[in-house]
Amino acid sequence: MERDMLYDSGWNREELDYKALENQWHVVARSEDVSAERPTAVRLLGEDLVLWRDGSGRIHAWKDYCGHRGARLSLGCVKKGEIECPYHGWRYDGQGDCTLVPAHPDRHAPASDRLIFKHYAEERYGYVWASLVRPERPLPELPQWDDDSFRKVYAGPYHYQANALRALENFIDASHFPFVHAHLNGLPDAPEPLKKYTVSQDERGLHSSEISVFQPFGDHRGIPVTARYTYSVFNPTTAYFKKKTGEVERFCTFFNATPVDEKACIIWLIVAINFGPELTLEQILARQNTVFEQDRHIVESQRPARLPLDPKAEMHVTSDRLGFEYRRWLRELGEARRAPGQLEQTIRAVSL
Known part of the structure; x- marks a missing residue:
């Protein structure tokens, strides 16, 4: 399945304004609003994303989609540093690999390239930043952030x-x-x-x-x-x-x-x-x-x-x-x- 077929963003992806934005960093949430236990749903450029933290606390931004049966991962939870789909309990680690299929726990987990789709995420200044594709510009800087007089x-x-x-x-x-x-x-x-x-x-x-x-x-x-x-x-x-x-x-x-x-x-x-x-x-x-x-x-x-x-x-x-x-x-x-x-x-x- 092509990634662009997953959602209808309502935005002509060939227009210059969309093209200028898809490979840039955008604030999508406050860091404090993404807990270690619950994923967070956000929307960026017409795409539904899920934000979640792995066992090390690192932030991730994925399409809000489980490729098994299309459920929203944001309705699930995070267990042992892995995100769990709310529908059938499939789990994924921070690398995007499927680690558990509860209905078949002894079976080798299926390949994940058709199950989840990862985007780019970083944290700075108390914000979560995301980019749909590899960002070509660095995260912006707030000049006064480290100045205690401000x-x-x-x-x-x-x-x-x-x-x-x-x-x-x-x-x-x-x-x-x-x-x-x-x-x-x-x-x-x-x-x-x-x-x-x-x-x-x-x-x-x-x-x-x-x-x-x-x-x-x-x-x-x-x-x-x-x-x-x-x-x-x-x-x-x-x-x-x-x-x-x-x-x-x-x-x-x-x-x-x-x-x-x-x-x-x-x-x-x-x-x-x-x-x-x-x-x-x-x-x-x-x-x-x-x-x-x-x-x-x-x-x-x-x-x-x-x-x-x-x-x-x-x-x-x-x-x-x-x-x-x-x-x-x-x-x-x-x-x-x-x-x-x-x-x-x-x-x-x-x-x-």
């Missing part, structure tokens, strides 16, 4: 009925602040023009120069600030900003959008701040919850649901530079995956 807070997950790429592009767009986040991140009756900024690309992804904006409720303390944002896109569904409100104070956000399918995503955040030690967890989360709920309403309204990678499909202006370069980068990643060694030249028909 307090780290998990926010979310936020469930959007929207495309993950639309959600990430919204995250790296500063020009929506006065309108979507009125009186928090900008003034709707006095929106300030954004000065021209630059975007560079290196082996870690895309990076903007500083973008300066006035914000009347600029951080978790509720005070006005002039913020200077620097954005990075480390992977197609992982982005980051560093927000300076002076030479010392900084507010950083590590953003991940799980592409559940083409029209749904889950947003996971790590917020890192080195100011306001008196701030409570509730205060920090209240601001994040407000901002991402405001974003959700807009991103869910965007049409088409999937991010257009054709540069002529939507209008662009100078302040869209980072989003424009993000789309170009995704297109290149997708083209490289669809036709290795035969990159189409990206059409640069729009002046920004």
